[in-house]
Amino acid sequence: MAKNLTHTVGLDVGTSRVTCIIGEPGDGGLIDIVGIGESEARGLRKGVVVDPEAAVDSITRAVEEAERMSGIEVEEVAINLSGSHIMSFNGQAIVAVSGRERDPVYESGHGRRNGHAPVIVAGRDREITQDDVRRAIESASAIQLPAGREIVDRLPQEFIVDDQDGINDPVGMIGARLAVKVHIVTSPVTARQNVINGVNRAGLVVGEMVLEQLAAAEATLTDDDKEFGAALVDIGAETTGLIIYQRGAVQHTAVFALGGSHFTNDIAFGLRTPIPEAEKIKRTVGCASALSLSESERGELVDVPSVGGRPPRQLSRQILCDILQPRAEEVLSHVADEIREAGWEGQLSSGVVLTGGGSLMNGMVEIAEQVFDAPVRIGYPERDRFGGLVEDVQSPAWAAASGLCLIRQRAKSAEMRASLARAQASGGLGALVSKFRNRFGGIF
Ligand SMILES: Nc1ncnc2c1ncn2[C@@H]1O[C@H](COP(=O)(O)OP(=O)(O)OP(=O)(O)O)[C@@H](O)[C@H]1O
Ligand SMILES: [Mg+2]
Known part of the structure; x- marks a missing residue:
């Protein structure tokens, strides 16, 4: 079976059904669904693994069916985080911006090359970096959890730079204070680990774990x-x-x-x-x-x-x-x-x-x-996000698996863009660009 590095796989391990979707980057940013598999789930109760052997068998059957349909050998999957033990709350924090100093700004037509001094110089305000955002989110989720429970996701809701609120992505903005509101999802460590172990024992690596209803929302809700x-x-x-x-x-x-x-x-x-x-x-x-x-x-x-x-x-x-x-x-x-x-x-x-x-x-x-x-x-998997076998998953029961596939694809594309930016900074861009273009085609 072919090893294909551009595909992404959504695996929804449910209490009654395991569903698997294999997607590939398609034209116009769509994800082409190329493989679909499902099996009756055994060994789970309320989204939690209670019989590992049976769960592994159900996972294997669903993945193998999708592999046969697509001719692709699956190695890595994005799986659902589910179960009634999951709890969440909202947190917030403010941090001082410590990002890099702004570059000096020159008046148009002037510049250091012309021997001019900058006319606008960054004062104490600084440009917000990814690191500031990470610190703010971590600070907002730095709370004491009951023993055996861990944070499994941090979903930023809004950033506030100084007094300006309603910001989705503050990176690159100038400010002294960065505040963030975050939705924090927690789960018992063992419940999460048991699902991951089951997937690992089926010979698969878990690339990402996403709250099930969040995955379903990514596939079915519009931006509006x-x-x-x-x-x-x-x-x-x-x-x-x-x-x-x-x-x-x-x-x-x-x-x-x-x-x-x-x-x-x-x-x-x-x-x-x-x-x-x-x-x-x-x-x-x-x-x-x-x-x-x-x-x-x-x-x-x-x-x-x-x-x-x-x-x-x-x-x-x-x-x-x-x-x-x-x-x-x-x-x-x-x-x-x-x-x-x-x-x-x-x-x-x-x-x-x-x-x-x-x-x-x-x-x-x-x-x-x-x-x-x-x-x-x-809610149905939206046709403006999925191509290929999309008609075969036009059911609300496929929303989570298709959303997982989509989320993983976006994460992979973001990783690629970050690698490119690093390569650009270090000079070795040409070869990398053509490599990624070849691998990620339209979606990149
Ligand atoms: N046509 C239908 N009419 C009514 N109920 C249905 C129909 N088809 C499926 N169901 C019900 O949907 C449920 C399964 O839904 P789904 O596959 O989303 O659950 P799951 O992901 O396995 O479970 P969970 O998310 O709780 O772990 C079952 O209870 C099944 O009886
Ligand atoms: Mg489910």
């Missing part, structure tokens, strides 16, 4: 959604992740130990039918909102297999809806409460976007609109 305010709710099998954007930055995240499997269990208990049958009924005729069914659909009869060798029964879809709707309201109300408590209620002009397999249930959008009292849509 992030700017004007949107909440993405990723409904998985045993977890539901929330991420709130406003002013182009992540403002809040949370994970709940609730998901699609609760709906399946409710059907299994409520209708006394085996779990696999309950899952089938949920997917084919389940409905989370009675309002989304017509009168005749509500009366439609559904065959329900019984347990213990008893004969199957017939029940109306309305009864099924009576079981599923309260559960949908419960799950979504937890999310709505979190949005309200975090202070974002009524401020999300772009509304709510649902991703994850749980969002596929009939009636989910309708019930979510009632609970959130906001416009709701399903």
